[in-house]
Amino acid sequence: MSGVVGFLYRLEWANPYTDPPGGMPRVMAEIFLKSENGEGARIPQMMMELHEPGCGFCVSVRAIRPPKKGFTPEALASVRQKRLRRRLEKKYPLFADQMFDEAINERPAYFLEGKSEHDEGKRRVLQLYMEEYERLKGIEGQLIVYGSERDCFASLAMTNK
Secondary structure: OOOEEEEEEEEEEEOOOOOHHOOOOEEEEEEEEOOOOOOOOOHHHHHHHHHOOOEEEEEEEEEEEEOOOOOOHHHHHHHHHHHHHHHHHHHHOOOHHHHHHHHHHHHHHHHHHOOOHHHHHHHHHHHHHHHHHHHHHHHHOOEEEOOOOHHHHOOOOOOOH
């Protein structure tokens, strides 16, 4: 796995359609471990000690990659124009210039300024990922427990009744 910085191991509620019993958190514990060569290590022993099979929680693993930088609006506009011209010249070689001008006149913000109606959503998603990435770098190697070990065993007892 190229580009992988590390792996996030979580003890989390296994069923996405139900909530954990007794108001317990969906994520019981987590630990982020860096990876030297992009390969995942075995599940940490301290995470396995918290896990009790059958209690409704599972150990999940997620590869963490560094956030993408993205294009500047000017670079994005340039790429969009080049792609449009290439597409039009391939499909309509005789009318490519005329159709190129029409497309740019129809959507000048998209092709000249590098803006679209989805930009704000993309920016927000990237910002959330950056925040999560920084948070994980700050807790590297630390086991964070959000619920107590007894909570897991209590949920097992409640579901078996």
